[in-house]
Amino acid sequence: MDTLSLFSLKGKTALITGSGSGIGYALAEGLAGAGAKIILNGRNAEKLTTAKNTLRKKGFEITCLVFDVTDSAAVKMAVSEYEKEKGPIDILINNAGINIRGPFEDFKEEDWEKVLDTNIRGAMIVSQAVGKFMIKRKRGKIINICSMQSELGRPTIVPYTISKGGIKMLTKALCAEWAKYNIQVNGVGPGYFETELTKPLKDDPEFDKWLCNRTPANRWGKPRELIGAAVYLSSEAGDYVNGHILYVDGGLLASV
Numbered sequence: 001m002d003t004l005s006l007f008s009l010k011g012k013t014a015l016i017t018g019s020g021s022g023i024g025y026a027l028a029e030g031l032a033g034a035g036a037k038i039i040l041n042g043r044n045a046e047k048l049t050t051a052k053n054t055l056r057k058k059g060f061e062i063t064c065l066v067f068d069v070t071d072s073a074a075v076k077m078a079v080s081e082y083e084k085e086k087g088p089i090d091i092l093i094n095n096a097g098i099n100i101r102g103p104f105e106d107f108k109e110e111d112w113e114k115v116l117d118t119n120i121r122g123a124m125i126v127s128q129a130v131g132k133f134m135i136k137r138k139r140g141k142i143i144n145i146c147s148m149q150s151e152l153g154r155p156t157i158v159p160y161t162i163s164k165g166g167i168k169m170l171t172k173a174l175c176a177e178w179a180k181y182n183i184q185v186n187g188v189g190p191g192y193f194e195t196e197l198t199k200p201l202k203d204d205p206e207f208d209k210w211l212c213n214r215t216p217a218n219r220w221g222k223p224r225e226l227i228g229a230a231v232y233l234s235s236e237a238g239d240y241v242n243g244h245i246l247y248v249d250g251g252l253l254a255s256v
């Protein structure tokens with residue numbers, strides 16, 4: 001048996017939201033390396049073009065769809081035009097996410113809405129737009145990017161924590177509803193990875209030291225260390241895995 005072929009994404013197309021940088025970009029490169037055609041997404045066309053050109057130079061097949069995941073009309077139009085003109089989107093990774101930090105007692109309602117809107121409603125909108133086509137085809141893979149905050153609280157990030165708890169439950173609820181269409185909906189839960197999002201934490205020596213002590217692996221994760229989990233859950237190898245959150249966290253959740 002050619003076991004590695006179970007993990008191949010040859011002939012598949014993956015849409016990864018928020019993939020012009022950070023974890024999304026690493027997953028785009030990783031899934032492309034497993035054979036998938038990649039659709040990059042984000043709000044900043046220039047950033048996406050730079051990412052597209054870099055990945056194309058490595059021999060990968062890359063397209064960009066510029067939209068804000070919270071703009072329902074733009075998402076529906078981009079997804080249906082792609083499906084009509086270029087072909088099926090087989091894999092969706094709901095990765096786009098933001099965080100706004102601040103003490104709960106002073107947290108502004110507008111910031112609360114921004115975080116929940118991007119992290120939860122955005123995933124709902126894109127899953128719905130892509131899922132309608134997956135349902136018709138009776139196959140599809142959806143991966144929601146969760147977090148340590150899908151399980152644990154931390155001061156100053158109450159709305160982010162709620163959003164990541166929500167995305168974990170979106171994963172389970174959608175599995176319950178769409179498994180009958182042969183759609184697998186799973187989550188990948190990163191521990192702490194160095195990106196723009198976590199720069200304020202990485203730049204804080206006290207936090208950096210605390211995190212390394214708190215994490216059994218004794219270090220931050222590298223975005224490429226999330227590729228294995230994402231390829232597994234996107235591929236035939238994960239066909240009977242559904243509603244599961246795979247934490248990639250250097251052991252953080254396993255220890256106190």
Ligand SMILES: NC(=O)c1ccc[n+]([C@@H]2O[C@H](COP(=O)([O-])OP(=O)(O)OC[C@H]3O[C@@H](n4cnc5c(N)ncnc54)[C@H](OP(=O)(O)O)[C@@H]3O)[C@@H](O)[C@H]2O)c1
Binds near residue numbers: 017118146
């Ligand atoms: N880094 C970590 O340690 C860590 C840990 C756990 C979970 N996560 C999760 O992993 C995901 C990626 O995080 P990251 O660390 O890679 O963050 P990042 O470097 O800030 O990247 C986030 C990406 O999302 C895009 N984005 C933000 N809002 C968007 C919107 N409304 N519509 C479309 N795209 C949008 C951004 O691009 P534009 O601004 O160009 O649109 C950016 O490329 C997030 O869901 C985050 O919660 C990260």
